[in-house]
Amino acid sequence: MRRLALHIGLIFVSxxxxxxxxxxxxxxxxxxxxxxxxxxxxxxxxxxxxxxFVQKRFGTFYLDSLVVSAGSVLLALPFAAMTGYAxxxxxxxxxxxxxxxxxxxxxxxxxxVLPAFMLFRSVGLTNSLLGLTIAYAALNLPFLIWILMGFFxxxxxxxxxxxxxxxxxxxxxxxxxxxxxxxxxxxxxxVLGFILAWNEFLFALVLTGPGTATxxxxxxxxxxxxxxxxxxxxxxxxxxxxxxxxASRFIQRFIVQGLTFGGVK
Amino acid sequence: xxxxxxxxxxxxxxxxAYGVRDVDLNIADGxxxxxxxxxxxxxxxxxxxxxxLESITSGDLRIGGRSVTNVAPRDRNxxxxxxxxxxxxxxxxxxxxxxxxxxxxxxxxxxEAKIQDAAALLGLSxxxxxxxxxxxxxxxxxVALGRAIVREPNAFLLDEPLSNLDAQLRxxxxxxxxKLHRRLGRTIIHVTHDQVEAMTMGDRICIMxxxxxxxxxxxxxxxxxxxxTFVAKFLATPPMNLIPARIENGADGQPAAVADGxxxxxxxxxxxxxxxxxxxxVLFGIRPEDIYETQANPAWQPIEVTVVAIExxxxxxxxxxxxxxxxxxxxxxxxxRHFTAAVGAKVTLYIDSLPMHLFDPAxxxxxxRPPLVTSR
Numbered sequence: 200m201r202r203l204a205l206h207i208g209l210i211f212v213s214x215x216x217x218x219x220x221x222x223x224x225x226x227x228x229x230x231x232x233x234x235x236x237x238x239x240x241x242x243x244x245x246x247x248x249x250x251x252f253v254q255k256r257f258g259t260f261y262l263d264s265l266v267v268s269a270g271s272v273l274l275a276l277p278f279a280a281m282t283g284y285a286x287x288x289x290x291x292x293x294x295x296x297x298x299x300x301x302x303x304x305x306x307x308x309x310x311x312v313l314p315a316f317m318l319f320r321s322v323g324l325t326n327s328l329l330g331l332t333i334a335y336a337a338l339n340l341p342f343l344i345w346i347l348m349g350f351f352x353x354x355x356x357x358x359x360x361x362x363x364x365x366x367x368x369x370x371x372x373x374x375x376x377x378x379x380x381x382x383x384x385x386x387x388x389x390v391l392g393f394i395l396a397w398n399e400f401l402f403a404l405v406l407t408g409p410g411t412a413t414x415x416x417x418x419x420x421x422x423x424x425x426x427x428x429x430x431x432x433x434x435x436x437x438x439x440x441x442x443x444x445x446a447s448r449f450i451q452r453f454i455v456q457g458l459t460f461g462g463v464k
Numbered sequence: 465x466x467x468x469x470x471x472x473x474x475x476x477x478x479x480x481a482y483g484v485r486d487v488d489l490n491i492a493d494g495x496x497x498x499x500x501x502x503x504x505x506x507x508x509x510x511x512x513x514x515x516x517l518e519s520i521t522s523g524d525l526r527i528g529g530r531s532v533t534n535v536a537p538r539d540r541n542x543x544x545x546x547x548x549x550x551x552x553x554x555x556x557x558x559x560x561x562x563x564x565x566x567x568x569x570x571x572x573x574x575x576e577a578k579i580q581d582a583a584a585l586l587g588l589s590x591x592x593x594x595x596x597x598x599x600x601x602x603x604x605x606x607v608a609l610g611r612a613i614v615r616e617p618n619a620f621l622l623d624e625p626l627s628n629l630d631a632q633l634r635x636x637x638x639x640x641x642x643k644l645h646r647r648l649g650r651t652i653i654h655v656t657h658d659q660v661e662a663m664t665m666g667d668r669i670c671i672m673x674x675x676x677x678x679x680x681x682x683x684x685x686x687x688x689x690x691x692x693t694f695v696a697k698f699l700a701t702p703p704m705n706l707i708p709a710r711i712e713n714g715a716d717g718q719p720a721a722v723a724d725g726x727x728x729x730x731x732x733x734x735x736x737x738x739x740x741x742x743x744x745x746v747l748f749g750i751r752p753e754d755i756y757e758t759q760a761n762p763a764w765q766p767i768e769v770t771v772v773a774i775e776x777x778x779x780x781x782x783x784x785x786x787x788x789x790x791x792x793x794x795x796x797x798x799x800x801r802h803f804t805a806a807v808g809a810k811v812t813l814y815i816d817s818l819p820m821h822l823f824d825p826a827x828x829x830x831x832x833r834p835p836l837v838t839s840r
Contacts, residue, residue, distance in 0.1 A: 357550035360517045365615070366538045366567030379554040 220440070227434035234430035247434035255431070257438065259410075260417035265442075266328050267403075267413060268396035271335030272389045275343050280385060282340075283347030284373060288356065297348070300341045308338075308401050316405050326408035334406060335396040342395065343388050350384030351377065390450040394443055414439045466528030466541075466618035466651060467493045468514060473523035475509055475675070483509040485675040487523070491653065496645045498683075499655045500662040501672035502698070507655045510672070511621050514653065515544045528618055538567070543612035547624040549604045551596040557583075557607050558592040564615040575614075582610040585644075602633045609644070619651040626661065634658075638665055659699055663687065671695050688819065689835045693747060693828040696821065702752050702782060702796040708825060709748040711741045721748040721822070724788030728765050731818050737833035741822055746831070749821040752782065755797035756814045764814035769795070771805045785813070 226234050227248070233241045251257040282300075285291040292299075315334060316325065324330030354377060362372035378385075400415040407416060418435045421428055468491040475483035484506040491497050499507035512518040514525060516537035525533045532540050543564070551560050561582060562575040570578075583589045586606040596604055605625060612620055622641075626634045642665055645652050656662055662669050663683045670680045671694075679691040690696035690704070697703035709723040711730070719742060720729045728748065730738055756764060769785030772794060783797045783805070797813055805811050822831040 355548055355550065357546040357548045358552065360512075360515070360537075361544065361546060361550035361611075362552070362563070362567075363517065363537045364515055364540075364542065364544045365564035365611070368536075368538065371567070376552055380552075382554075 223433045223436050226430055227437045229430060231428060231430045234433070247430045248438070251431055251434055251438065255417065255421070257414075257417055257435065260412055260414050261438065263328060263407075263411055264397055264413040264415075267331045267335060268393045270328070270332040271339060271396045272392040274332060274336035275340045275392060276385065276389055279340055279343035279347050279388065280378070280381075283344045284351050284377065286344065286348045287351035288359070297345075300344055304341050311338075312401055312405050315402070319406060325406055326411055328407075328411050331403060331406050331411070331413070334402050335399060338399075338402070339392045339395050343392050346388040346391065347381070347384060350381050350388070353384075354380055387450050390446045394446055397439075397442060467491060467526075468619060468651060468653070469524075469526040470510075470514070471524045471526070473510070473513060473525060474521050475506070475513060475518060476521040482506075482675045483518075484513065487677050489670060489677060489680065491651060493528075494649050494651055495668065496642075496652045496654065496666045498662045498666035498669045499653060499672060500657065500659070500669050500698075502657060505672040506675035507657075507672045508623055509675075511544075511623050511653060511655050514619075515542055515621050516540050517544070541615075541617050542619045542621055543615050543617040544621045544623060545608045545612050545625045547627055549596075549608040549625075549628075551604055551607055551611070553596055556593050556595055557588060557599070557610075560596070560607055561592075561610045561614045564611065568615075578614045578616075579610075582613045585613065585647075586610050601629055602637070605629060605637065609641075613644075613648070617650070619653065622652065622654040624655055624657070626656070627658070641665060659701060662699070671698065685835065689830075690749075690821065691830055693749070693823050693830075696749050696823070696830075700751065702798070704749045704751050704821075705755075705795040706747045706749050706823065707787075707793055707795065708745065710745050711738070711743060711822070713742075721746065721820075723748065723793070724790050725793075726767055726787055728767075728815055728817050728820070731763070731820070733818075734820070734833050738822060738831060741831055745825055747823040747825050747828075749823055749830075750795075750815055750817070751819065752796040752798040754816045754819050755795070755799070756816065757797075757799045757803045757811070759814045761816065763818070764816050766812050766814055769797075769811055769813050771807050771809050771811060773807060774803075774805070776801070783813075785811070 225240060228243050228245070229236070229240065230242055230244050230246065286297055286300075319325045319330045319334070324333065358376050358380065359369075359372040362376045363369065367375060398415065399413075400419070403413045403416045404419070407413065412420070414435070418432065418439060421432045421435060468489075470487050470489045473487045474485050477483055487510060499510060501507045509518055513520050514527075516532070516535060520533050523533075524531055527540055527542065552563065555563065558579055561579045565575045565578065579592070580589070583592055586609060588603070588606055588610055591599060591603060591607075596607065599607065605628070608625065626637050629637060638661060641652075641654070654661070654665060666683065668680060669683050669686050671678045671686065673694050679686055679695050681689075686695065687699055690699065693706055696706065707721075707723050707726060709721040709726060711719050712722045714720050714727075714729065718729050719735065719738070720727050726748070728750075759766070767787060769783075769787055771783060772786050773784040775782040775784075778801065780801050781799050781803050783799050783803065784794055785797065786792045786794055799813075819836055821833070823829065824831065
């Protein structure tokens with residue numbers, strides 16, 4: 200009986216959470232004229248998606264977002280891994296250094312975006328994917344450092360000591376033992392960094408131009424002076440969250456997989 | 465193979481606390497030495513300093529006659545087996561065991577041959593392609609040993625390698641390690657806080673406390689002749705009884721250790737060395753196994769004891785009894801398994817005073833007397 204009540208409660212909460220995205224999916228699949236209708240599914244069409252790719256250059260936005268998000272993660276991860284390891288294992292800079300790194304995350308993005316724009320303009324990195332990639336890498340670096348620091352702290356130092364007495368240098372122990380063992384953590388941090396970059400709007404809006412816009416900027420452009428094309432926005436939203444749904448599956452697997460797989464008792 | 469010499473070795477931490485203080489120790493080539501002590505006594509730190517995993521603040525460390533104080537762990541050619549085993553979780557048993565040789569650039573065929581030899585020695589041949597997660601605790605422990613053996617190091621440093629095993633497996637592995645030492649003939653330092661491991665495995669025990677080496681010697685030698693009350697209490701379970709007493713001359717003129725409910729004459733052969741204790745307050749030390757329920761020897765001296773508890777261990781009964789009235793004290797006695805008495809009953813037990821010790825109550829140091837047992 201308790202089990203049944205629990206299931207009913209869980210079903211209710213699931214519906215509560217799933218209903219909005221499902222309604223967005225439904226709206227993206229109905230013609231623009233019926234998008235505000237309360238009918239469940241008055242008509243089904245893929246026209247909104249076709250329009251986004253044909254008229255609104257969503258393919259380009261998609262590619263830009265992919266390049267910038269993946270690029271920023273690839274750029275930031277090695278630095279984050281090394282810094283996180285130094286913080287975790289050698290206590291480099293003490294607690295102050297850790298706090299300073301975290302403190303940079305406390306600044307509201309709007310306080311950084313204009314100085315960043317000035318800086319990027321002076322070196323010719325505005326309106327370029329490279330500029331946005333660098334900006335995202337820098338923005339996400341503290342967050343990634345903290346995540347990876349936590350993972351590295353969870354790895355027993357015995358593993359590195361074993362490698363060092365086995366003949367490895369400190370760098371060899373990091374590369375051959377710590378890195379492979381931390382791969383699930385690094386992957387999880389990478390996916391989180393990707394999601395952060397994928398969703399970012401403010402820097403993308405300021406640092407990119409019409410030819411280099413990302414998905415969030417593309418979505419915002421659907422709000423025109425003629426009003427909001429809600430069915431197309433819905434289709435855009437579905438396209439925007441699709442990679443995140445896939446990414447969240449990965450991150451779940453990596454985190455559940457754990458770190459040390461029984462190497463140390 | 466190599467000797468290990470520690471000369472005034474200390475470890476001072478940034479907060480000003482000593483982890484290890486002024487340790488002097490010579491370990492002969494091929495010797496099996498036990499570092500024994502409670503948690504935080506500095507035994508693992510000493511081991512890690514020998515391995516090169518902790519820096520030495522002052523003093524000198526020599527392995528095979530060569531000073532290695534500032535030499536990296538990889539260049540000391542010692543192998544460490546950690547309490548946690550520290551197996552590389554992403555590698556198979558084969559890769560784990562071959563890692564050290566691979567790091568040293570050994571040929572693939574050589575590595576494989578040595579892995580096969582060590583695996584056969586440790587009964588791991590069928591597990592070589594498994595990952596550590598797919599092994600039992602005992603198997604992981606063997607892999608950790610195998611990883612050390614394969615490298616043929618100068619010395620094995622074992623940091624509480626048996627403490628994660630269950631009692632039966634631990635007993636088996638104790639024996640295995642002793643056999644392994646005989647077969648390989650390498651220097652072994654084994655860190656433990658287990659008195660049974662200390663007593664049964666090593667050629668010598670080094671007992672540590674608060675970063676200092678309190679006593680070094682053969683196991684039975686140390687057991688029979690503890691340097692102070694710490695060693696006396698730490699080396700056995702139940703520990704040596706330490707009863708506050710005073711040395712007084714009896715009516716017959718013979719000195720005796722006297723306390724409330726206790727009067728034990730000092731044995732004739734100890735009178736000369738214990739002359740310095742005359743009239744002094746002392747701690748009278750007697751091991752629980754030197755107390756008997758029957759007087760098989762007329763020299764054994766009776767004491768009246770009120771039984772507080774009996775632990776029936778099957779092989780023997782450990783009896784906790786109370787002596788004295790004004791300041792009651794508890795003492796333990798290891799009696800025969802046939803001894804029975806109700807809790808609260810008054811019984812007469814007999815002390816064989818020959819193996820007794822007297823300690824200074826202030827410093828805890830033993831009043832020296834010639835040893836009864838000199839070798840194992």
